[in-house]
Amino acid sequence: MAPDKLNPPDTLKRPEDCAVVIFGASGDLTGRKLVPALYRLFASGATPEHFYICGAARSEMSREQFQDKMRQAVESRGLDMGAWQAFADRLHYQAVVYDQVESYQALATRLDELDARHGVGGNRILELAIPPTLYQTMAVTLARAGLSQEERGWRRLVVEKPFGRDLESSRELNRAIGQGFQEHQVFRIDHYLAKETVQNIMMFRFANAIFEPLWNRNFIDQVSIVTGETLGVEHRAGYYEQAGVLRDMFQNHMMQLLALVAAEPPSLFEADRVRDERTKLFRSLRPFPLEELYDYLVLAQYEAGEIDGKPVPAYRAEPGVDPSSLAPTFAAMKVYVDNWRWQGVPFYLTSGKRLTEKLTRITINFREVPHSLFRRVLGEDIQTNRLVLDIQPKEEITLYFQAKQPGAQVGLRTVRLHFSYQDQAGRQGMEAYEKALVDAMLGDQMLFWRQDGVELCWAFLDPVLEACEQCGDRADRLHRYRAGSWGPSDAAKLWPGHPYNNP
Numbered sequence: 105m106a107p108d109k110l111n112p113p114d115t116l117k118r119p120e121d122c123a124v125v126i127f128g129a130s131g132d133l134t135g136r137k138l139v140p141a142l143y144r145l146f147a148s149g150a151t152p153e154h155f156y157i158c159g160a161a162r163s164e165m166s167r168e169q170f171q172d173k174m175r176q177a178v179e180s181r182g183l184d185m186g187a188w189q190a191f192a193d194r195l196h197y198q199a200v201v202y203d204q205v206e207s208y209q210a211l212a213t214r215l216d217e218l219d220a221r222h223g224v225g226g227n228r229i230l231e232l233a234i235p236p237t238l239y240q241t242m243a244v245t246l247a248r249a250g251l252s253q254e255e256r257g258w259r260r261l262v263v264e265k266p267f268g269r270d271l272e273s274s275r276e277l278n279r280a281i282g283q284g285f286q287e288h289q290v291f292r293i294d295h296y297l298a299k300e301t302v303q304n305i306m307m308f309r310f311a312n313a314i315f316e317p318l319w320n321r322n323f324i325d326q327v328s329i330v331t332g333e334t335l336g337v338e339h340r341a342g343y344y345e346q347a348g349v350l351r352d353m354f355q356n357h358m359m360q361l362l363a364l365v366a367a368e369p370p371s372l373f374e375a376d377r378v379r380d381e382r383t384k385l386f387r388s389l390r391p392f393p394l395e396e397l398y399d400y401l402v403l404a405q406y407e408a409g410e411i412d413g414k415p416v417p418a419y420r421a422e423p424g425v426d427p428s429s430l431a432p433t434f435a436a437m438k439v440y441v442d443n444w445r446w447q448g449v450p451f452y453l454t455s456g457k458r459l460t461e462k463l464t465r466i467t468i469n470f471r472e473v474p475h476s477l478f479r480r481v482l483g484e485d486i487q488t489n490r491l492v493l494d495i496q497p498k499e500e501i502t503l504y505f506q507a508k509q510p511g512a513q514v515g516l517r518t519v520r521l522h523f524s525y526q527d528q529a530g531r532q533g534m535e536a537y538e539k540a541l542v543d544a545m546l547g548d549q550m551l552f553w554r555q556d557g558v559e560l561c562w563a564f565l566d567p568v569l570e571a572c573e574q575c576g577d578r579a580d581r582l583h584r585y586r587a588g589s590w591g592p593s594d595a596a597k598l599w600p601g602h603p604y605n606n607p
């Protein structure tokens with residue numbers, strides 16, 4: 105029997121030499137996520153041997169100003185700055201006009217110089233960290249300026265969500281991207297997918313013989329997927345007002361989590377085989393019953409309340425939000441998957457802002473025992489088994505089962521088998537953006553969206569969005585919940601047996 109390998113040697117391949125060009129480098133995502141992730145990768149030796157970063161945005165900034173801004177961003181994350189100087193030597197900046205071909209041509213010339221200076225052979229990651237309204241223009245202009253051509257090295261376009269705001273706009277965006285880039289060059293990030301525990305769902309399901317035989321309608325009663333945030337809209341009110349929770353969370357992260365739990369096993373752990381199975385799953389989603397829309401969907405918006413003991417304003421009082429806004433900040437949805445494995449099993453998807461705690465949790469609720477021989481003695485039903493996959497902030501797996509209550513009397517109590525990533529000695533996990541960026545450098549698309557998946561999820565959600573947004577009593581249908589709670593009490597009607605104060 106093979107020995108336990110809790111901490112096998114790091115087998116991560118080092119990516120080929122490349123440049124990372126970040127468009128929108130003056131913005132929030134660059135400072136908060138991208139550059140700190142690249143720095144950590146660099147400090148741990150996971151970046152290519154020859155590598156540099158070129159920030160690009162409209163703002164006029166000297167190289168030193170950009171380096172300084174990025175140093176502050178990295179420092180504010182509390183990271184060890186020991187590798188900073190060597191990293192800063194690889195940081196450059198170039199001002200660009202996003203829709204001007206000449207500006208990109210100048211950038212291309214600069215990148216050729218930097219390639220030569222850093223000994224990079226021409227491979228490039230082009231990361232779009234710009235507002236989504238600019239994606240199309242940007243993709244087309246990049247293509248016109250020849251920046252997508254793979255004559256000298258590969259070119260990979262990394263796109264952040266949202267991938268459109270409905271099926272039609274996602275197709276339009278894809279057509280624009282397709283003017284210069286082929287599917288193998290496009291990396292649509294879903295940073296949820298790059299979280300270690302999310303990836304572990306596949307290992308858990310397909311590397312253990314004991315769970316998968318139970319993973320179906322015969323043994324599973326219901327599945328719930330909850331992503332709760334304590335944050336409000338922060339500085340993204342403009343975007344959120346247009347998006348709301350369904351576009352912001354359901355079209356992407358919630359659907360991917362659902363696919364990870366429910367998709368069939370791929371024949372190989374290989375990007376397109378895994379994505380094929382996710383696509384099949386999206387294709388099996390039962391169209392939403394629009395005639396009974398609100399029996400399957402609860403939408404709500406947060407009122408003023410308290411988070412961590414501090415008062416927070418109502419959504420409508422947040423800066424940049426319309427005081428009469430009808431954008432939902434919470435949704436609970438009952439979804440069915442019409443296939444052999446999952447027929448009749450409800451999947452309860454819930455996501456909201458300003459909830460009690462930040463949490464992403466998948467709970468597999470198993471069926472009751474077929475015959476309760478203890479009922480007569482105990483006078484009550486036996487608690488069902490539950491498997492809880494905690495994705496963030498805790499990274500844990502817990503199996504709840506029944507055991508005898510110690511003592512002379514016959515009694516049962518719920519006990520748990522528990523595994524925590526944090527407890528693994530010497531564990532060196534990667535944060536989601538580190539994993540996503542390193543995979544893009546390696547050309548591994550497994551954790552990225554493929555366009556067919558994007559379109560299928562929009563095709564599922566579009567009629568729901570249309571029905572909600574055109575519904576005459578839209579305002580009446582929007583429930584309210586206190587910031588700092590687990591959402592509106594009406595959500596419990598949709599999801600029987602699931603108390604909202606204990607997800």
Ligand code: NDP
Pocket residue numbers: 128129130131132133134136161162163202232233234235236238264265266
């Ligand atoms: P920002 O709003 O911070 O914008 C990024 C940069 O784009 C700005 O610094 C600005 O640079 C430029 N910009 C902003 N508005 C305009 C405009 N109207 N016209 C032209 N340029 C503009 O965005 P984020 O960094 O927050 O997000 C970048 C992308 O990543 C977005 O698509 C977002 O949806 C996505 N995303 C962001 C997350 C986050 O946590 N921030 C999380 C997940 C996805 P300059 O003026 O110098 O050109």
